[in-house]
Amino acid sequence: MSERSERSERPDRPALLHDLLDHAAARWPERPAVTSGDHTLSYRELDAASRRLAAWLHACGLRRGERLVVCAPGSTAQPALVYAASRAGVAFSLLHEQVHGIQLDHVLDDCEPGLLVTDSPDSQFAAQRRGVRTATTQAVAAVAFADTPAPEAVRPGPLAVDPVCLIYTSGTTSLPKAVVSTHQQLTFSAAAIQSMLEYRADDVVYSPLPLSFDYGLYQLFVSAQAGARVVLGRPAEVGPALLGNLVRAGATVLAAVPSVAEALARLLRRASPDRPPLRLLTNTGAAMPAETLKALRSSLPGLRVQLMFGLTECKRATIMPPDGDLQRPGSSGRALPGTEVFVVDDDGRRRPPGEIGEIVVRGPNVMAGYWRRPALTAQRFRRVEGLLPQLHTGDYGWVDEEGYLYFDGRRDDIYKENGFRVSATEVEAAARRVPGVGEAAVLPPTGSSPALLFAVGELSPAEVLQGMREQIEEFKIPRRCEIVAALPLTGNGKVDRKALAALTQEATRVRAR
Known part of the structure; x- marks a missing residue:
């Protein structure tokens, strides 16, 4: 061995x-x-x-x-x-x-x-x-x-x-x-x-992620094991200063989310001769576009990439080998050493390789549960036959014959935008707390389209978004808001998100005329 x-x-x-x-x-x-x-x-x-x-x-x-x-x-x-x-x-x-x-x-x-x-x-x-x-x-x-x-x-x-x-x-x-x-x-x-x-003893790990984001926090702990240096950038750093900061720091490792990686790729395409000595880029939080990685590899010869998948509830579930995305496009990697990742059907039975099911994580990386939320802890952190709890992630995907995980999506209201985990329920509740807003609904991001908030009331879109800044963090607030007379409902009284999506497509066609 x-x-x-x-x-x-x-x-x-x-x-x-x-x-x-x-x-x-x-x-x-x-x-x-x-x-x-x-x-x-x-x-x-x-x-x-x-x-x-x-x-x-x-x-x-x-x-x-x-x-x-x-x-x-x-x-x-x-x-x-x-x-x-x-x-x-x-x-x-x-x-x-x-x-x-x-x-x-x-x-x-x-x-x-x-x-x-x-x-x-x-x-x-x-x-x-x-x-x-x-x-x-x-x-x-x-x-x-x-x-x-x-x-x-x-x-x-x-x-x-x-x-x-x-x-x-x-x-x-x-x-x-x-x-x-x-x-x-x-x-x-x-x-x-x-x-x-x-990570190596001579690495300079540049992290533009807030320490409140566990991906940013763990840069401290992983680096300490190697004797590496962590440079704390500014949260969600995607502006023109990013490239200069990487160069000045002598960064060899970049802890990235898609928005950071895309910003760096744009900056590197310019005529500037500055190039940071990056040897490794990691990513988690949201899927990294293949086009972005291609552009970064073209601009930074020798750069290697390791894609990862995880949740706060287990920190990290899977990690790809260096440049594994080139051999297995779409995969998030294999389970951490000493842990297990598999998928189950609606009855909790393990599904065979290639079949889609809910992603489950088992091992010492599964956290203790939710603070003062016993019912939710029991729902997500399930004990099977007296074993340590296994985490039912709410994410869906499939595992191939060699144990590589492929993500398929979620079945609840959680979505990822700019690498951050956001709850549509939380955003909608914040919008409804704004005086003058009666109802609210969120369409999660799809493809290149960001999240979109629909609100019912007399306020303008700008007034709704400004009011939400008193309720939740800026990075959770959708960039776009549409005011509607009423939210479309399904037959059982729930918000009809397919109808909302159709409204969005129609509004886009009207603006394009």
């Missing part, structure tokens, strides 16, 4: 999340660990900052099992705070910086944190009204980067089975739900992913 095969079948797993950082700091103390803007921390500095912040969390009154919520732009202090929470036995939840108002109120009421880190006065007031302590990002940075010795470990420390992370994700309800990850589930997933991607 080859060295790679042995690593792939038995990924080395630390017991606790902060063990990843401790091991990296011991092996590569002066190697750059993370950069945000013009600030870089070595692994030794990141380790020390996390220890100071762990003691500070304890001094703030947070004890093992309590929760920390962070709602702020990315910075070098955030990774330190993540590892600090792990040391203190506190479960952290990183929210997108655009979360506020009703969405933030929901999180505060749902997970009842002991501390909220935010610079928003409105968010601070919302927390304080609930008796939740608050701190600014400046206060966190002052503790993290103080010129003081790193304190001893906080006692008692966490167990591997303790929750360490709550990630709020869209679902088939009007408000997000939190996926709970324990230390052992998170560290297994990170090690299994690294065994496939094989």
Whole structure:
């Protein structure tokens, strides 16, 4: 058996999340660990900052099992705070910086944190009204980067089975739900992913993804195993600055979603001689267009691509070998080492290769369930014959004879746009909360057409979309809105989305005349 095969079948797993950082700091103390803007921390500095912040969390009154919520732009202090929470036995939840108002109120009421880190006065007031302590990002940075010795470990420390992370994700309800990850589930997933991607010690991993997006967050953990450096870009970075930032950073790995990859391909087609030293591009969240990959490979000789499929509930389900998309177009790869991916029929029976069914994931990468959602947890995380829960994803596809997965679509209201998971139910509920909107319905994106919101009311499309900015994050709001007199209904009173699609096609034909 080859060295790679042995690593792939038995990924080395630390017991606790902060063990990843401790091991990296011991092996590569002066190697750059993370950069945000013009600030870089070595692994030794990141380790020390996390220890100071762990003691500070304890001094703030947070004890093992309590929760920390962070709602702020990315910075070098955030990774330190993540590892600090792990040391203190506190479960952290990183929210997108655009979360506020009703969405933030929901999180505060749902997970009842002991501390909220935010610079928003409105968010601070919302927390304080609930008796939740608050701190600014400046206060966190002052503790993290103080010129003081790193304190001893906080006692008692966490167990591997303790929750360490709550990630709020869209679902088939009007408000997000939190996926709970324990230390052992998170560290297994990170090690299994690294065994496939094989980040290197000299890699510079550029991540334009928010740390609230688990794909962005795991760049820290996968990189720590290799001693690589992570450069935190800006969320959903798709503008002209992307190419220059990659070149200046000396990026060798790009964690991409389709919108980022497409923007880079456009920028590279221009006459600029600048070319980043990218050797690897990864993708998850949404299918990557083959045309985009062809353009990137043409502009960046030597670039390799690894496509992936996953959900927050299992982090990553499948990964393609490098450039595997060229041999198996349309595939999302094979199951992570030590896990299993298969498809089942409506009765839960496994389907043979080549037949479409619901995608199920089984293994230590399947997370603990949903925070305070026992009924939904039982529905999605099912136990079979006394085994560990297996995740019924709600996604449909088929597996070939060699175990490669092919995605076919979803059967619920979740859709992907720009790599982010969005719930049509959540978007519709947000639109209905806008004063002046009576009813609302969303058509998910199809092909090159983005999601489209239909609203009933007296407001203009621009007024509806502006009102929604007070309700949900910007990236969840459809770019287009159509005002209609009424929503078409089916015979059983549900919104007739086929009729909505026909309305859209007719409106497009009228505008084209």
